[in-house]
Amino acid sequence: MQGVLWHDCLVCGDTISNHICYRCMQDEVENWLGNRNPLYISSVRRAGEFFTSYYREGAYCVMCGEDLNVCGKCYCFAVHKSIRKNRILASEFLDFAASKGFMLSPIKGVLNLQG
Ligand SMILES: [Zn+2]
Ligand SMILES: [Zn+2]
Secondary structure (H helix, E strand, O other): OOOOOOOOOOOOOOOOOOOOOHHHHHHHHHHHHHHHHHHHHHHHHHHHHHHHHOOOOOOOOOOOOEOOOOHHHHHHHHHHOOOOOOOOHHHHHHHHHHHHOOOHHHHHHHHHOOO
């Protein structure tokens, strides 16, 4: 079969729409945190390690070409969880992630409600 293949996220089962792997998202998040609050970089890395256990072949990241296994939404959930002790930072992260297209903005509302 030719053409664009849509793959499901191994964590939540939703279609991965952004085709960017969590490692590339993590690079962006680390850059962003480096300017914002470098203390949280290690927490975010630990959140990313959770995803290394998910592996699949056949779906590739548009940025680095590595395999794609989880969607931006699941990755952003994990990052948000790891930094949410800092409410301001967590809220800024959601704006950052939405601006980068890692997740859709309706999710931002859901996470804000969870506090
Ligand atoms: Zn997912
Ligand atoms: Zn990538």
